[in-house]
Amino acid sequence: MFDLKKILRPHILTLTPYASARDEYEGTEGIFLDANENPLGSITPEAYNRYPDPYQWALKKKLAAIRKVDVKQIFLGNGSDEAIDLLIRATCSPQSDEVILLPPTYGMYEVSASINDVRMVKVPLTPDFQIDLPNVLKAINAKSKLIFLCSPNNPTANLLKAEDIVIILQHFPGLVVVDEAYIDFAPDHTFVNKLNEFPNLVVMQTFSKAWGLAGLRLGMAFASEEIIRILNKLKSPYNINTLTQELVERSIATVEAKDQMVAQILQDKQLLKKELLQLPIVQHIYPSDANFLLVKVTDARAMYQHLIDDKIIVRDRSKVILCENCLRITVGTAAENHKLIQRMRTFKAPTEAL
Numbered sequence: 001m002f003d004l005k006k007i008l009r010p011h012i013l014t015l016t017p018y019a020s021a022r023d024e025y026e027g028t029e030g031i032f033l034d035a036n037e038n039p040l041g042s043i044t045p046e047a048y049n050r051y052p053d054p055y056q057w058a059l060k061k062k063l064a065a066i067r068k069v070d071v072k073q074i075f076l077g078n079g080s081d082e083a084i085d086l087l088i089r090a091t092c093s094p095q096s097d098e099v100i101l102l103p104p105t106y107g108m109y110e111v112s113a114s115i116n117d118v119r120m121v122k123v124p125l126t127p128d129f130q131i132d133l134p135n136v137l138k139a140i141n142a143k144s145k146l147i148f149l150c151s152p153n154n155p156t157a158n159l160l161k162a163e164d165i166v167i168i169l170q171h172f173p174g175l176v177v178v179d180e181a182y183i184d185f186a187p188d189h190t191f192v193n194k195l196n197e198f199p200n201l202v203v204m205q206t207f208s209k210a211w212g213l214a215g216l217r218l219g220m221a222f223a224s225e226e227i228i229r230i231l232n233k234l235k236s237p238y239n240i241n242t243l244t245q246e247l248v249e250r251s252i253a254t255v256e257a258k259d260q261m262v263a264q265i266l267q268d269k270q271l272l273k274k275e276l277l278q279l280p281i282v283q284h285i286y287p288s289d290a291n292f293l294l295v296k297v298t299d300a301r302a303m304y305q306h307l308i309d310d311k312i313i314v315r316d317r318s319k320v321i322l323c324e325n326c327l328r329i330t331v332g333t334a335a336e337n338h339k340l341i342q343r344m345r346t347f348k349a350p351t352e353a354l
């Protein structure tokens with residue numbers, strides 16, 4: 001049986017969190033002389049002189065309805081990156097406990113583990129970018145506290161097989177983090193509806209991709225109430241600013257606007273893929289369930305430079321394991337995609353140019 005107490009670092013269990021002024025009195029009406037704020041207002045036209053709600057209840061209520069979870073199963077962070085860091089800090093003692101990573105995948109898991117001086121065990125994905133289940137199961141030991149599964153995965157763009165994720169949820173002793181940053185592009189495949197089935201599941205999502213709010217920095221983690229309570233204990237008290245809370249709370253009602261953009265991007269992705277495949281220098285395009293394509297070309301480094309010379313910036317992933325000669329290309333607007341194709345067409349391999 002999963003027991004969160006056995007997964008947490010001992011001092012986290014007994015930690016007394018910072019009690020903010022707004023923790024001690026939760027009403028919204030009154031004369032607030034408790035937080036050393038400026039009573040006169042702000043230097044800006046709009047007033048931001050009051051500290052934000054530390055637990056973002058108004059926003060979470062709306063989000064809970066959309067994602068069909070309890071408000072207490074939601075954590076909001078300053079980007080998903082905050083949740084990644086808190087999960088590592090909550091569970092892994094430096095130089096002792098282990099995080100399992102499945103490269104090629106999102107770079108922040110490794111960076112965050114490194115910052116925290118936490119050991120990483122890497123079990124590469126299979127050549128078709130799926131979980132190498134036998135080797136993942138072999139890598140699990142008493143020190144395994146976290147495993148990060150990114151689905152759809154970055155930079156490979158594909159969903160991981162749900163059956164494999166379920167097997168890991170059943171066998172992994174620690175927390176299983178399913179990073180669904182791109183799930184709005186493949187919404188039927190979310191694990192959010194499995195929270196009540198698996199007490200060790202943490203699902204991360206973000207407003208940075210499909211919702212078009214990367215600049216606001218707002219990430220979500222969905223998990224059991226028990227896990228969310230720990231994340232809340234560790235986070236900085238006012239981690240989501242007032243502007244972000246208000247703006248997203250107001251906009252979240254317009255899920256349709258997001259869905260429309262997603263439909264547009266998915267349609268443009270198909271067009272882009274078709275046009276890329278007609279280029280002789282494109283060797284392969286991997287299956288994509290996200291808003292980007294992983295494209296294998298004849299010479300990724302040279303192509304990257306050729307595009308840069310025309311101020312078209314893609315991501316060179318050719319140094320990443322299993323991604324030799326691969327570029328990660330985000331689907332742009334129709335006009336941007338068109339310019340990309342035109343520029344790629346004028347590419348001459350360095351040897352041909354001689």
Ligand SMILES: *Cc1c(COP(=O)(O)O)cnc(C)c1O
Binds near residue numbers: 080214218
């Ligand atoms: C973009 C991305 C995120 C989002 O991070 P934010 O900090 O919320 O912007 C998370 N995970 C993956 C795999 C991503 O590609």
